[in-house]
Amino acid sequence: MSRIAVFGAGYVGLVTGACFAELGHEVVVRDVIPERIDQLRAGDVPIYEPGLDELLRRNAERLTYTLDVAEAVAGAEFLYVAVGTPPTYSGDADLSAVWTVVDELAALEGPAVLVMKSTVPVGTGARVRHRLDEHGLERVGYASNPEFTAEGTAIRDFQHPDRIVIGSFEAADGDAVEELHRGIEAPIVRSDVASAEMIKLAANAALMTRISFINEIANVCEATGADVVRVAEGVGLDRRIGSSFLRAGIGYGGSCFPKDSLALKQLAANSGYHFQLLNAVIEVNELQKRRVIGKLQQRLGSLRGKTVTLLGLAFKPNTDDVREAPSLVLAGRLVAEGATVRAWDPVADGAAALPRATICADPLEALDGADAAVLVTEWPQLAQLDWREAAGRMRTAVLIDGRNMLDPAELRAAGFTYDGIGRAAAT
Numbered sequence: 001m002s003r004i005a006v007f008g009a010g011y012v013g014l015v016t017g018a019c020f021a022e023l024g025h026e027v028v029v030r031d032v033i034p035e036r037i038d039q040l041r042a043g044d045v046p047i048y049e050p051g052l053d054e055l056l057r058r059n060a061e062r063l064t065y066t067l068d069v070a071e072a073v074a075g076a077e078f079l080y081v082a083v084g085t086p087p088t089y090s091g092d093a094d095l096s097a098v099w100t101v102v103d104e105l106a107a108l109e110g111p112a113v114l115v116m117k118s119t120v121p122v123g124t125g126a127r128v129r130h131r132l133d134e135h136g137l138e139r140v141g142y143a144s145n146p147e148f149t150a151e152g153t154a155i156r157d158f159q160h161p162d163r164i165v166i167g168s169f170e171a172a173d174g175d176a177v178e179e180l181h182r183g184i185e186a187p188i189v190r191s192d193v194a195s196a197e198m199i200k201l202a203a204n205a206a207l208m209t210r211i212s213f214i215n216e217i218a219n220v221c222e223a224t225g226a227d228v229v230r231v232a233e234g235v236g237l238d239r240r241i242g243s244s245f246l247r248a249g250i251g252y253g254g255s256c257f258p259k260d261s262l263a264l265k266q267l268a269a270n271s272g273y274h275f276q277l278l279n280a281v282i283e284v285n286e287l288q289k290r291r292v293i294g295k296l297q298q299r300l301g302s303l304r305g306k307t308v309t310l311l312g313l314a315f316k317p318n319t320d321d322v323r324e325a326p327s328l329v330l331a332g333r334l335v336a337e338g339a340t341v342r343a344w345d346p347v348a349d350g351a352a353a354l355p356r357a358t359i360c361a362d363p364l365e366a367l368d369g370a371d372a373a374v375l376v377t378e379w380p381q382l383a384q385l386d387w388r389e390a391a392g393r394m395r396t397a398v399l400i401d402g403r404n405m406l407d408p409a410e411l412r413a414a415g416f417t418y419d420g421i422g423r424a425a426a427t
């Protein structure tokens, strides 16, 4: 069993640390935020990820948390970098947290392999290698081992991945990282470092392309009288196409897709290439969030003085994450149009995300007196909601189902004027 230092106690770092501990490895998680480390030491999990608290508890004897780099790297054979790489003003990935980790490794005594889990532009590995050498750390190997875990299912995704990608400069470093994953059944893709970095960016771009594609098909469905839910079903059953990531809606959000698409776009642009398709994917997604405002205006006329309830704030269910969530753009646009915003989410911190909205603990309460509601996040609670009562509580029972979650016929029977996304045939 190996000793692993994980840098970054965010979603990726904690899931990676917990899952490696579950495989029997000794893991030290290092973060720079004292409250975060205090919380983890006290047995509290600072993020919402189903199953994570139990996994951390079950493996507590193999997991330690520290603020101290020297303590983290002492005896570590693997140094996993799982720090944030947010977009800069120019859209490039901000790698300052990565460089801080690399520069702090001077404290390292023995040999080790630095493994990049954070999503980084192609070419980062080569630059890190150079910097390690500058620090006299030639004995530290380097590998790229990108993560493909989705929030809400991160533990299952880590333990049962579709593939494990390992890129390295030296075969021995890749072998060591491969060995670390022993116990996980999955195809392993070995490559050079640049290709591993690109696999992550390309996989994300492919998924986003599917979403923007089906959203454009949905928009054409609306204009021509087809129902995108049936269309996606019929298209997705073609084995060459497949059915995943063909759910039309109000666009993708989250901590990865928006940031990684911008980073790939800029990576291409910085190299002199105009990535037309990706630009279109990003633009379609931006417009898709805003189309909801048009739908509301169609039903209500001017939104000035109207009350609109957002049902769900997180960028998808089973997470408290509101980063780049469509709800933020929607709320901003609604306020700009002069509407009052009420909102409900079972987990996300609504008051922090939308300081100008009235946040309610219960979805029915959030609908009290509203002129319209938008289903933003497909939380299971909303499938169970008493929609007849909901209609009774609203001033006008107008619902825009931004995720095509509900049955249009049932909602109409409950008294609603219902609009989905791309569901002209159903309306």
Ligand code: UDX
Binding pocket: 147, 148, 149, 150, 151, 152, 204, 207, 211, 244, 245, 246, 247, 248, 249, 250, 251, 252, 253, 254, 255, 256, 257, 315, 316
């Ligand atoms: C994603 C990738 O799936 C994962 O491999 C990568 O490591 C990180 O980014 P995540 O951001 O957690 O994971 O969420 P995901 O489940 O992929 O959904 C992303 C967004 O796309 C959500 O806003 C979701 O609502 C939206 N989406 C997804 C659609 O609009 N339609 C779909 O068919 C699928």
